[in-house]
Amino acid sequence: MQKMQNTVIFSLFHDKYLNQLTLGENCQKGQLAIHEFPDKEMVIKIKTEISEKHVIFYDSLENPNDKIVALLFAAKTARELGAKKITLFAPYLAYMRQDKQFEAGQGITSKYFAEWISSAFDELITIDPHLHRWKTLQDIYTIPTTHFHAASSIARWSVEHIQNPVFIGPDQESEQWVCEIAGLADAPYIVLKKNRLGDKTVTIDLPDIHRYQSKSPVLVDDIVSSGVTMLKTIELLGHQHPKSPICIAVHGIFSDSCYSQLKQSGAKNIITCDTIPHSSNQIFLIEDILNKISAE
Ligand code: R5P
Numbered sequence: 001m002q003k004m005q006n007t008v009i010f011s012l013f014h015d016k017y018l019n020q021l022t023l024g025e026n027c028q029k030g031q032l033a034i035h036e037f038p039d040k041e042m043v044i045k046i047k048t049e050i051s052e053k054h055v056i057f058y059d060s061l062e063n064p065n066d067k068i069v070a071l072l073f074a075a076k077t078a079r080e081l082g083a084k085k086i087t088l089f090a091p092y093l094a095y096m097r098q099d100k101q102f103e104a105g106q107g108i109t110s111k112y113f114a115e116w117i118s119s120a121f122d123e124l125i126t127i128d129p130h131l132h133r134w135k136t137l138q139d140i141y142t143i144p145t146t147h148f149h150a151a152s153s154i155a156r157w158s159v160e161h162i163q164n165p166v167f168i169g170p171d172q173e174s175e176q177w178v179c180e181i182a183g184l185a186d187a188p189y190i191v192l193k194k195n196r197l198g199d200k201t202v203t204i205d206l207p208d209i210h211r212y213q214s215k216s217p218v219l220v221d222d223i224v225s226s227g228v229t230m231l232k233t234i235e236l237l238g239h240q241h242p243k244s245p246i247c248i249a250v251h252g253i254f255s256d257s258c259y260s261q262l263k264q265s266g267a268k269n270i271i272t273c274d275t276i277p278h279s280s281n282q283i284f285l286i287e288d289i290l291n292k293i294s295a296e
Helices: 015-020 068-080 109-120 151-161 172-185 228-240 258-263 286-295
Strands: 007-010 027-029 032-036 042-046 054-058 085-090 123-127 145-148 165-169 189-191 193-198 201-205 216-224 246-252 269-273 281-283
Touching: 007 286, 027 286, 042 068, 054 068, 054 286, 068 085, 068 109, 085 286, 123 286, 151 172, 151 246, 151 269, 151 281, 165 172, 172 189, 172 216, 201 228, 216 228, 228 246, 228 258, 258 269
Parallel strands: 007 027, 007 054, 054 085, 085 123, 123 145, 165 189, 165 216, 216 246, 246 269, 269 281
Antiparallel strands: 032 042, 193 201
């Protein structure tokens, strides 16, 4: 007899990637359609039976403004159709960097975004959210939240692929990742000082790193967005270190031409986790996490 499937997973924006994953027998891939009317309004149609089931929407939130309305409508639709529990699994969680009023008159958008998600979903699961001034997701989310960490997978990948690494965090915020990865990989690390002057302008202080000349430099950051943080660090390292760095990011957003700029920058390799599907993905977390959360 076929086992009853209690969990249905949908993806509005990463359906192609979801179809490549092997999911456990408790879990069914759901079918839905997004219809856009000529006036750009939309309607979501859930085609899979979800009454009394745990529904998971798996969608990473890079380009969040293009996605949030559809996701909120999808969650509301699932609720109306009798879903028992509605989880948002957003491996990359957007808006977390807007965690204070940087200039007078600005809104703190991480809070507003959290209010929307908390109003529509029963639970949020993510991977390495950018927790800096907010210390936990519960500071702004009113639904239960869980976050998984990429550090052990990045450390494992590094041990398997890099000989004699020195890990480099480009700014103070990256210390939490770099320190843990270096510890797990039993390697040294340094953390640089960054000052952001604008969306695409940063200054970075690189200390004297001549004592690491024999090591392979590995830049680690949680997010690559415009790429300026990585690009500036690669440029500075080039003045001091004979080896091209490997760049590793948890979340590769790669806005505009950032990825091609990085490829031309002198970096040896650009590696990301599969939190956002991309050709640079070499560290795979999503299948395991989806199987874990759908088995609960
Ligand atoms: C910020 O503190 C983050 O950890 C990243 O360093 C930052 O988001 C990278 O952004 P970008 O690629 O635009 O420099």
